[in-house]
Amino acid sequence: MHSHFSLLAGTGSPARFCRAAASLGYTHLALTDSGNLHGLWDLVASCRETGLAPIIGAETGRRPGRLFFFVTSATGYRNLCFLLTRWHRGAADRAMVPGDTSGLVLLVEDPDRLADLHRDGHRVAAALTGAPDGHNYRLRSRARQLGCPAVALQDSWFIRPSDHGLHRLLRAVAGRCRLDQVRDHVPANRFLPDPGLFARRFAPWPETLKAARELAEECSGFQGPESGLVLPPYRNHTASQAAATLRRAALAGARKRYGHPLPEKVRRRLDHELAVIHQMGFCSYFLVVRDIVRPVSRTCGRGSGAASLVAYCLEITNVCPITHNLYFERFLNPGRRDAPDIDIDFAWDERDQVLRQVLDRYGDRAAMVCSVIGFRPRMALREVCRVMGLPAAEIKTMAHHLELEADHRSPEDRDTLEAPWPEVLSLARQLVGRPRHISVHPGGVVITPRPLCGYVPVQSSGRGIPIVQWDKDGVEAAGLVKIDLLGNRSLGVIRDALARVPGSAVPRPWRPEEDPVTRRMLARGGTMGCFYIESPAMRLLQQRSGRGDFEHLVLHSSIIRPAANTLIREYLRRLHGGSWKHLHPLLAGVLDETYGIMAYQEDVSRVAVRLGFTHEEADRLRKIMAKKDNQKTLEIFQDRFFGCTARCGIDPDTAGKIWEMMRSFEGYSFCKPHSASYARVSFQAAWLKAHHPAPFMAAVISNQGGYYSTLAYVGEAMRLGLRILRPDVQQSDWQWQGTAQHLRVGLMAVRGLGRETGERILAGRPFASMLDFLHRVRPDEDEIRALVHSGALDSLEEVGRPELLWMAAAWHHKRKNGQTLFPVRVRPPVLPQPSSLERLRAEFRVLGFLCERHPVTLYDTIRSRLRTILARDLEHHAGRRVRYLGWCISGKIISTRTGEAMEFLSFDDETGVVECTFFPRVFRRYRGLLLDGGPLVLEGLVEEDFGACTLTVQRAWKPHMPAGTGGCWCRKKYQADANPAGPPATLGAGRGRQAMPP
Template identity: 40%
Template sequence: MTFALAITDFSVGEGVYTAPMAVALAKHLGYRALAAWDSGLHGWPRLREAALAAGLTPLLGCRFPWRGFAFGALPCSDRGYGELCRLLTDQAHGREGEPPRECVLLAETPEGQAYLAREGFAVHLLANPRASREGLDAARQGIPLACPQVLRFRKAAGLDLHRLKRAMAGRSTVARVEPLWEPRDAAVTRAQWETRFPGADPAAARETEAILERASAWRMHWGDWVMPRPIRAMDADLDAELAERVRAGIPRRYAEPPPELAGRIGLELDLIRRKRFAGYFLAVHDIIREARATRTCGRGSGAASVVSFLLGITNVDPVATNLMFERFLSEARRDPPDLDIDFAWDERDAVIASVFRRYGADRIAMVSNHVYFKAKGALRDVALAHGRPEADLKVLARLVRGWDEGVEGIRGNPAWAEILAKAEALQGHFHQLSVHPGGTVIAPGPLWHHVPFEPAPAKEGVSITQWDKDGVEDYGLVKIDLLGNRSLAVVRDALRELGPRVPPEVRWQPREDPATRDLLARGDSMGVFYVESPATRQLQQRVRRGDFETLVIHSSLIRPAANRWIDTYVKRSRGEEAYVPSHPVLASLLSESYGVLVYQEDVVRVGMAMAGWTHEEADKLRKILGKDDCSVKLPAFEEKFRAGCAAQGVPPEVVEETWDMVRTFRGYSFCKPHSASYAQVSFESAWIKAHFPAQFFASVITNQGGYYAPIAYLGDARRHGLVVRGPDANASRWDFSAEGDRALRVGLMAVRGARKEEVDALLEERARRGPFGDLEDLLARVDLSVPTVEALGSGGAFDRWAPDGDRTRLLWARLGGIPEGVRPRPTDPFDRAGLELELLGLTLEIHPAALQRARHGGAPHRAADVERPGRHLRFWALVVAEKTVRTERGELMQFVTFEDETALCEAVAFPDAYRKRRRPFRVGDILPVAGRSTRQDGLAALEVT
């Protein structure tokens, strides 16, 4: 018996092995083939990959319940596989389904075997080591017996982990849970299995080998692309339809088409035709046309395609921006196209719902995310499963709160040693499914021909594939990413407010606007999409340029590992370091970035030009750099790169410098089309901030997007000279709004405790019949509950009618008694700020840092004092951004952005200071800060002590 069945961690609450662990065990035990035996096919892509890498034959299979019995199936044909996927899909959606026929069916009990046989199915009984005599007796009675070993666990620790997973899945405790397995279920070597039950039965052994032969004879579809077919052109010549739509887009995009446009269109359409991709482009085009979204942003490598640009899928001209089409599609690339489309965040769900309606629920699903345990995330569940009381859980939360990776706070603590060890044993194990941010697959026919799909958690009317992004793409299903973007809503809402004050779209050119460029060059980009992080703002300030091309470079250059090369780029761009290309290749490829690799395409180009690789070979390096297992696979690519460069005669020092830059792309990098697409939205956002800051900040805070909390944006608004006005029943909308060009009105959305449906009714009544005369008029016209009245009163929405600011007296008269929790409006501005912070989460007049300074004192300086280097400073500040990183030695440190009423202040807590604090700074903290002011490249910073 040369194959076994593997239960992995994808059998939630049961399996104890990850796919690589199960494969390693099967190989160790002497097996040459391994079948998946989980509940569903969620883990199949991982098991398949691990088995092939280990030289084992992977066999697709899974278990399923039917009419109260437990069965399993190994498909023997495409039809059998499709029937199995349909059964799993039906059952996930609450339908009984029908067992697949062109499969080897295995029953886990004689009763189930007999029942399925009576229904007309050919079925084997799966041998059970706990009941060897019964199994042999059943075989003698004519029931065919199959005896592959099921790999559940190997040692006692595996059985313990099984019990723990059962307890966690059932929200029970290890002491109370009944395990599914017994010690007798432990895996043994192949030789041992064949000499014990039931391998001694020759007939059962022959049946088992016959099953292997049938299952392995079928070759599953894997790697051939499955393209969607557009609804609007189901029976059309897709290539001709695409060419017609592209030609129709030319006058919409170009007043005067550039001379090279026709050749570029012809090249792309020819490649799309030969690769049979037309249906994909047409389907995406249909989705955008049908969505009728106010603003979209096609991004990713697809923005390098002029076909995408002319269809309106993307918005940056790839010809004028010199974008590399081969990053998206090429003759050598084996990947399908992958188009990412951003919609406004509050429009995205409606877009997805419309696509599901148009294609039908059996042809479309979103892609799932596979969520895996991390030690910190598992700690609480493990503690609960071991019966730890609530008081202990609170202690645990306090110990791990904020720590990077979450366990340093309890490591070495004897009281938590066992819990931590078990939590760390779960690291990397499958936990649960979630929904991919936007990945959607559309099949030309029923999707269950290709993959099972099931209802998405907490997303009504949407299904998700059992496989994640990698599994779906490896199989060949072509993904369309339909994503939500809050900054598109920011631009949409602000432009809607401004109306005719904004030039028509054809004449609106934010990229050419001097005020916008100046704002970006100053790094004054809080709230500006994609370029508001502290690192990007500082890079803008250091280089002192705000043009589009520079912004595209900067938005790709900011990556965790690139600090050294960022410094080099800055010095060269400012003329402080002469740029002499170390190799002619770098001079031709990287002139605009002064010899520094910036984009993913740069990695590909350098691999081709310096190492002599084909585009396909170089693109493999680009892909590996973005994978989780990069550290494992990258050394082989480095060796090959160095050898290729040596063969091309590239000097060793140039190879060393270039590979050092390549290493900075690990885990996080962008292609130029992606950065250019986002830079376009950045300029639109920055133009609004430069010319209409009140409308800008109102839209940013309302859409709750961006890098910072609302209170930080209000601080920036004040620095831009805006007045912040509180909630008002006659003046506020639900959202934040501009009052003229120099004031912001806080929206009623900020009032904690006010019920939205009641506030909506208030706003509708006000719009219908006009402003309220007084509180009595308001309460007569709108039916508000006491909690909502109290919340609005406490938040200041009725202050215009409160005599002398006495909210209590105002509500006493209207509610017929003392309103609970409603306090008078303080006359002292600091007291008012404290109440506002408590009730609204923001302050209207006094900065939170100034409030704490007034209450506690002991801080003689301000954040603006950091501009003077070499001083030891102490001041109160609000933490508005933070980033925790590890040094090359593995020590933790933190970059922090502080703010008070005078300025923003960038700071760094090096490992010594970080350790002294014993926990990191967190966004929203208002606290005293001590440190030494420093200056680099003209930028002030604080070194926290």
């Protein structure tokens, strides 16, 4: 079979093929994807579930000259990995077989190549991939002349005959041609037949069926690589040498962290961890990670690895696991069979350099993990429109249909679509979720003792980065230990903000979690711009809890997850004094700090251990709850759980409640070490915002990091009392600057201004005049218009912006005529000046925000007439119906339990932010307005919940735009502007709205 990992050709997953083959009565199934082993572990797992014997292989070349490689032994597997690696690196003739083929059987489609390979001593056979015809007669005859077997191969590319249309669609996408122009596709008979049809096809040549059975039996003896845990080596150290080096380094780090002599609690924990690490053979792993982290000044070690005291002493992580009661066995325990990993965050603009250094240092023993990128709804729709020759004008609206369906929410007007859109959507639905291409994992690196291509094929990404042919799950299944080196924009924010703060203003040691001003700000939810705690849901939880200390922040960042809404309400009730007790006395001491509620991943493990599970069994249960393992085994653990509770004397009703609380972790949750590591970064960001708001907000916007758009952050800066200074070619840097109570807009904010032009501006200033600027910077016409409208050139001449545009136009005219060898003297005429609203509109077009005022203030007349309230007054109207005019800055669509769509949105004005809820009926009525974003008048009920007020919207309408300020307002995109030279179209990955000019 060729699965969908034969990219843009195969149609079915290995799991689907296995289920279909087993139902038809097959006993063996071979996977021969084109040039890769992406599907190997899916094949092995699916064959195990269906009772099939897996055959591992691959295919190279093009029809009718393909080579099929079948693995018969571990040696053959290693040779196949080497071969595919060389093939992807561009061997002189990719169709030829380079290197050693021991342990492999080569099946060949071309008669001449069959003879060549047989002559060179390779074990070959003829690949008969169809019923008897002229080509197959010649191939079979040549095999008989050479004395090698001819093997019947089905060569399936799809499961059912009806899947051929999907195969042709994929080939059209791959060839970037219309559907009716596809020529490069396999015949319609390449589906998976029943065994009887397969046998009848090759009945004239019964020896080919016998050869196929014999080959299948031989190859089924090898069912996947079994290399155990493959750990990175530390220099040339033996295991005992690495253990001794790690002990010395950990003790030295412990004395630095805790002083000398070490507290007895620290000494005991350190000895315990070092013993477990040595027993499991992980000493070299810790030392390798330490060497990667050590040269970098600001990092954040996170994930379960932050529960390790050894990692803390090596300065891989930054949160004390003893102080915060972090559970080491969540990270490592002697019974753990899979490979744990340590996640390290670096500043986003330093991460690539760290990766290059690691890959250069370890050479062919290191590569990054791959990611298989599937078709998303918008991408699928765009591709279908292209292959059908349709314009893309309606893609935005149609993509919304697909996105709702992908989230299991069906648009109610599906049946009202006009042709050809029903057919287009039907084809696009078939593409959604299927593999599109291979990309690079955000930061996963694998380092091995021997060349990596002996474990897995290695290829290069489009940027030349070596990547293995497995994703993170495949790497874990193979026992390769992954190190995640990730980029974090907030570390760049903290770095840049601290660089602008005088050293004497930062206390030493810096413990922001102990600062009362920062705690008060966190308790009232004033965290916009602060890493990890600025989302609307998190800010509301902070307000409802009224807690700003470190311990509660750690708890909140973990408990705020899908499937935990009921638990969150119960937690808040208990937090505010509501009576409660543990579900059973056995849980006391395990869940005391979380008010008797499971908040962290390891709470599942700790409770299971308390009830009688081993650490290994408890960790396995935790992984199943997080959907990282086979869900079918959950029933086995459920029976084990209730058996344990019965032996502990827990009644069935209470046991059921404990089990349901565990099940709330299904799909998504955090471990406490991860939350604690991020909470420390959150506190650092919050301290900077509380004490040095100008450099902090400048760093947030400059690093393009956060949940909201630049418009929202500028509004927050204004609410903090900062004055926004326009960009100025004489004073602005490329990035934003924040000093005292001023925030200077960076040149990066000017839409359409290229980075090269920006560099010439910075290198050439000061400028004597507008013409001096034009002559030395040489901006193009679009750039000069953007600079003029943004106000960046106001300081060059004592004239208005129309005159500056006139001067630029005259200069460009003379430049086109070759008259700019010397500065040109031009004098503008007196021109009519735009109104203030026209000037603001032009400024908004190029900046995406206004420097002088919040854009919602342009609607003051409407607000007065409608008697709308301000955001800061919302709390005074709890329980009342009000009107509010705000600017939409973020939104999140969710699905209710009945599958209906609703949305949570954030609106702001010059005084604050209002969180709004659009329940399904209201959402359906006004979703067109919500797609546009921008300002809306909202009417609804103010609801108070644990002291935090929100607005449940019942009506919404677009206010009349003031004259001269027209334009459309659309949603903030998900990723940053792809053009690094331009301004940031978005900041971060949160869903929101970015006001865009018409």
